[in-house]
Amino acid sequence: MNKAENEVGVVSNTRRIVLKSGIATVLASMAGGLSPLANASKPAEEQARGTVGDKPIVPEAFVYTELQISVPFGKAPWQTVNRHLMRQPGLLNKTWLAGAGNDSLGGFYAFDSIENAQRFVTDYFPTEAKNLGAAQTTRIFDAVVVEEASRDLGSPYFGIAPTQNPGAFVYTEVQVSVPFDKAPWRKRNPVLKQQPGLLAKTWLSGLHTHTLGGIDVFDSVEHARRFALEDFPKTAKRLNAAFYTRVFDANITERASRQMRSPYYV
Numbered sequence: 001m002n003k004a005e006n007e008v009g010v011v012s013n014t015r016r017i018v019l020k021s022g023i024a025t026v027l028a029s030m031a032g033g034l035s036p037l038a039n040a041s042k043p044a045e046e047q048a049r050g051t052v053g054d055k056p057i058v059p060e061a062f063v064y065t066e067l068q069i070s071v072p073f074g075k076a077p078w079q080t081v082n083r084h085l086m087r088q089p090g091l092l093n094k095t096w097l098a099g100a101g102n103d104s105l106g107g108f109y110a111f112d113s114i115e116n117a118q119r120f121v122t123d124y125f126p127t128e129a130k131n132l133g134a135a136q137t138t139r140i141f142d143a144v145v146v147e148e149a150s151r152d153l154g155s156p157y158f159g160i161a162p163t164q165n166p167g168a169f170v171y172t173e174v175q176v177s178v179p180f181d182k183a184p185w186r187k188r189n190p191v192l193k194q195q196p197g198l199l200a201k202t203w204l205s206g207l208h209t210h211t212l213g214g215i216d217v218f219d220s221v222e223h224a225r226r227f228a229l230e231d232f233p234k235t236a237k238r239l240n241a242a243f244y245t246r247v248f249d250a251n252i253t254e255r256a257s258r259q260m261r262s263p264y265y266v
């Protein structure tokens with residue numbers, strides 16, 4: 001992103017964003033041990049995800065997306081998509097998501113506002129998914145209410161520097177309705193800090209729904225699968241709730257995510 005484009009995004013609103021990519025258009029043209037979190041408490045230097053002066057913009061909304069499509073990431077035109085994304089006003093960052101085992105395409109986006117996140121999921125993204133002929137999943141989460149809990153688990157969205165590059169991401173969401181200020185995250189966080197291979201977690205609180213979830217970062221796909229298949233189902237069972245999990249390979253999306261200023265990479 002050049003200086004002029006960055007300034008446009010910053011001036012538009014220092015705490016809010018719009019994401020509009022050309023993803024469907026370009027896709028349619030295609031024929032063990034304790035967690036490192038025990039030491040993950042150093043403040044991050046300025047993250048390249050949009051700044052005001054020398055201070056990073058803290059997101060106010062997160063968006064999760066996933067397309068019901070199977071495209072090996074090496075064949076996905078992410079460079080073209082990224083160029084579209086980087087021209088959009090107010091973009092903070094995107095972390096690309098590539099489904100482990102099914103090659104789905106998706107992303108985890110940081111927005112500077114709930115309003116711009118809503119515009120993205122109700123206007124732009126459904127249109128692009130329709131153009132592609134693919135069913136789609138989108139979720140909006142309130143980033144403000146989860147800041148304290150996420151900082152405690154080393155979330156790079158709130159100023160905690162990553163200690164190593166991610167090997168995998170796990171997306172989770174539980175079908176409950178619990179306002180985050182009443183969620184038992186203070187009891188859950190110490191348990192998560194002992195989870196093998198966990199590098200960081202960003203808590204998620206569903207807009208309007210108050211569902212609980214997270215983007216959990218692991219050092220390997222193996223540890224991520226273990227968490228998604230063995231540990232998290234036990235947590236959901238204790239809540240007597242249905243749940244949603246997805247495992248993504250962070251290694252194959254590193255270059256694309258770095259280009260979109262993902263805060264997860266050293």
